Amino acid sequence: MLGQGRPHVNSVLALCWMSHRKCDFEQLLRWLMVCCALSVTALAHAQPTDLQLRVAFGGGAARTWRGSLKVQNGSLADLRYLGLDADESATIYLDGDAVLIRQLAERDYDGFDVRLQAAVGAALKFDLAPDKHPEETRHIEVPLADLITGYYHTELDSQGNQLLIQRVSGDALRVIFDRTSLVFTPGETFDFQIQPHQLGVEAGAALRYHVQLVAARTDKTLWEQDLESTLGEGGASDPVGPVSVVIPSAEGVYDIVVSAYRKKTLRSTFVRPKPLYQRRVQLVAIASTTAAEPSRAWELVDTIDPKSAHWMEWLTRLPKLPLLPDIRQEPLRNGKSSTLRHQQQDLVQLAPGGWQAYPLPVQEIGKPHLLEVEYPNSLPQTLAISIVEPNAVGKVVPLGLDSGVYVAPPVSADLPSMLRHKLIFWPRTATPLVLLTNRQDDAPAVFGRIRVYAGPVTLPAVISSTGAAQPARLLAAYFDKPLFPENFCASEVADDGTVRSLRDWVTFYEGGRRLVEYLKHVGYNGAVICVARQGSAIYPSVVFSPTPKYDTGTLFSTGQDPVR
Numbered sequence: 001m002l003g004q005g006r007p008h009v010n011s012v013l014a015l016c017w018m019s020h021r022k023c024d025f026e027q028l029l030r031w032l033m034v035c036c037a038l039s040v041t042a043l044a045h046a047q048p049t050d051l052q053l054r055v056a057f058g059g060g061a062a063r064t065w066r067g068s069l070k071v072q073n074g075s076l077a078d079l080r081y082l083g084l085d086a087d088e089s090a091t092i093y094l095d096g097d098a099v100l101i102r103q104l105a106e107r108d109y110d111g112f113d114v115r116l117q118a119a120v121g122a123a124l125k126f127d128l129a130p131d132k133h134p135e136e137t138r139h140i141e142v143p144l145a146d147l148i149t150g151y152y153h154t155e156l157d158s159q160g161n162q163l164l165i166q167r168v169s170g171d172a173l174r175v176i177f178d179r180t181s182l183v184f185t186p187g188e189t190f191d192f193q194i195q196p197h198q199l200g201v202e203a204g205a206a207l208r209y210h211v212q213l214v215a216a217r218t219d220k221t222l223w224e225q226d227l228e229s230t231l232g233e234g235g236a237s238d239p240v241g242p243v244s245v246v247i248p249s250a251e252g253v254y255d256i257v258v259s260a261y262r263k264k265t266l267r268s269t270f271v272r273p274k275p276l277y278q279r280r281v282q283l284v285a286i287a288s289t290t291a292a293e294p295s296r297a298w299e300l301v302d303t304i305d306p307k308s309a310h311w312m313e314w315l316t317r318l319p320k321l322p323l324l325p326d327i328r329q330e331p332l333r334n335g336k337s338s339t340l341r342h343q344q345q346d347l348v349q350l351a352p353g354g355w356q357a358y359p360l361p362v363q364e365i366g367k368p369h370l371l372e373v374e375y376p377n378s379l380p381q382t383l384a385i386s387i388v389e390p391n392a393v394g395k396v397v398p399l400g401l402d403s404g405v406y407v408a409p410p411v412s413a414d415l416p417s418m419l420r421h422k423l424i425f426w427p428r429t430a431t432p433l434v435l436l437t438n439r440q441d442d443a444p445a446v447f448g449r450i451r452v453y454a455g456p457v458t459l460p461a462v463i464s465s466t467g468a469a470q471p472a473r474l475l476a477a478y479f480d481k482p483l484f485p486e487n488f489c490a491s492e493v494a495d496d497g498t499v500r501s502l503r504d505w506v507t508f509y510e511g512g513r514r515l516v517e518y519l520k521h522v523g524y525n526g527a528v529i530c531v532a533r534q535g536s537a538i539y540p541s542v543v544f545s546p547t548p549k550y551d552t553g554t555l556f557s558t559g560q561d562p563v564r
Contacts, residue, residue, distance in 0.1 A: 066103065127140070254284075258281075
C-alpha cells in the first residue's frame with residue numbers, strides 16, 4: 001500500500017518545493033495521511049472480486065427482448081437459466097465476456113444467474129430493448145459496489161416490465177463442500193466449511209456463526225455448533241471450519257442452517273438477535289431398507305350422496321374454503337347439472353361442459369386416502385375426476401391428480417350395474433375438493449355416490465397366493481414427464497422471500513416414496529421416468545444447464561439448494 005502511495009507523496013513534496021511554500025511537519029503529515037487513505041481506497045477498488053448475480057426481467061406485457069450484459073475489465077461465467085421455456089439455451093448464452101439475449105418469441109418473464117469476476121470499482125453494463133423497437137433501448141450501468149449489499153431495480157417500459165439485479169441467495173455466506181450430490185446415507189458424515197464473502201461489514205469485525213441441523217420445514221434443532229472468525233478487507237475471511245455433521249439415523253429431509261452474528265451483540269440471553277446473514281443447505285437421507293409399517297384395512301370416512309338432505313346439511317357445517325366462493329350460499333357447480341333416475345337411483349347428470357365439485361372429508365393430512373365414485377356401466381360417457389387443492393401460497397395450479405372413466409359405445413345392457421372408479425390420493429389440506437367434469441361435447445356424463453376411505457400409513461405391496469411379490473415379469477409404469485410429485489400429491493413449501501410455492505427436497509422425497517409404494521401396491525415392479533424434458537431436468541448437470549421448470553429449488557431465497 002505504501003508503494004502505491006509514493007507517487008502521491010512525491011507530488012505533494014514537489015508542489016511544496018516549486019511553490020516555495022513553507023511546509024511544516026504537521027502539514028506534511030496531514031497530506032501523507034490523506035494520500036495514504038486515497039491509495040488504500042484506490043487499491044481496494046482495484047482488487048478483484050467474484051459475485052454470483054441474478055438478473056431477472058419482465059413481469060408486464062409479454063415482449064421479445066434483445067440485449068447484452070457486460071462488465072468492465074472483467075469476465076462472466078457459469079450461466080444458469082431462470083426462465084421456464086424449452087429454448088432458453090438458444091436465447092440466452094455466453095459469447096466471450098458477454099451474456100447475449102436473443103429471445104425468439106414474446107415472454108412475460110426471463111432471467112439468469114451468472115458468475116462475475118472483476119474489480120470492485122468496476123461497473124456492470126446492461127443494454128436491453130424490445131425487438132423491432134430500438135427507440136426503447138435502455139442503457140443501464142450499475143457499479144458493482146452497489147450490488148454487494150444492495151440491489152438494482154428499474155422500470156423497463158410503460159407496459160409494466162421491470163429489471164432486477166441482485167446477488168444470488170447465499171452468495172454472501174457460502175458453504176463449501178466437495179460433493180456432487182446432497183443425498184446421504186443415514187449415519188454418514190457431511191464435512192463443509194463456511195466462507196463469508198463480501199459481507200459489506202468493516203474489516204476487523206468479529207463474527208460468530210451458529211450452525212444448526214434441523215428437521216426440514218420445522219424449527220426442531222437436532223444438533224448445533226458455534227464458530228468464530230475475524231473479517232479482513234472487503235468483509236471476507238479464510239474459510240471457517242471444517243464443520244462435521246453426522247446425518248441422523250432416521251430417513252428423511254434435513255436443513256443445515258448457518259447464521260452469522262456480530263460477536264459483540266451475542267449476550268448471555270435465551271433469545272438470539274437477528275442474524276446479519278443466514279442461509280440454509282437442504283439435504284436428504286435415504287436408507288437402503290425401511291421398516292414396514294403395520295398394515296390396516298381401508299376405513300370408510302364418509303359417503304357423499306349428492307341428492308340427499310344429509311349431504312346438504314353436512315355441507316353447510318363446513319368452514320369457508322379458500323378455493324371457491326362461500327359454499328354455504330353458492331353451489332359448487334356451473335348450472336349444467338340435473339337429476340337422472342337410473343337403475344332405481346337418483347344420479348347426477350352433467351350436460352356437455354358441465355362440472356360439479358364436492359369438498360372431501362379426510363382423516364389425516366398427508367396419509368393415503370381412497371376416493372370411490374359410482375357410475376353406471378350402461379351409459380356411454382367420458383367423466384374426468386380430479387383432486388383439487390391450493391398450493392403452498394394458496395393458489396390452484398393446473399397440474400395435479402387427474403383421473404377419469406370412459407364408457408365406450410356400444411354398451412351391453414345385459415347386466416346393467418353401478419361400477420366404482422377408485423383413486424388413491426394423499427390430501428395436502430384438511431378439505432380437498434373432488435372435481436367431476438363432463439369431457440364430451442355431445443353427450444352427458446353421469447355419476448352417483450362418492451365415498452372417501454382412510455387407509456394404512458403406507459400402502460402395502462400386493463402379494464400373490466404363494467406369498468411372493470407380483471409380478472415376476474417386468475411391469476413398468478411410464479412417465480413421459482417427471483411429474484410424479486404432482487401425481488402423488490407431494491407438498492410444496494412457500495418461500496417467504498419470493499412468495500412462491502416451490503419444490504424442495506421434501507417434495508421429491510414424498511413424491512418418490514409414494515411412487516414406489518403405489519407401484520408395489522397395484523402390482524408394478526418398475527418405472528420408466530423421463531428425467532430431462534422441455535429444457536429442464538431433475539438431476540444436476542453443468543453440460544445440459546437445465547431450466548428450473550421441473551426443479552424450482554434454485555429460486556429459494558434461502559439459498560438452500562446449492563446442488564440440484
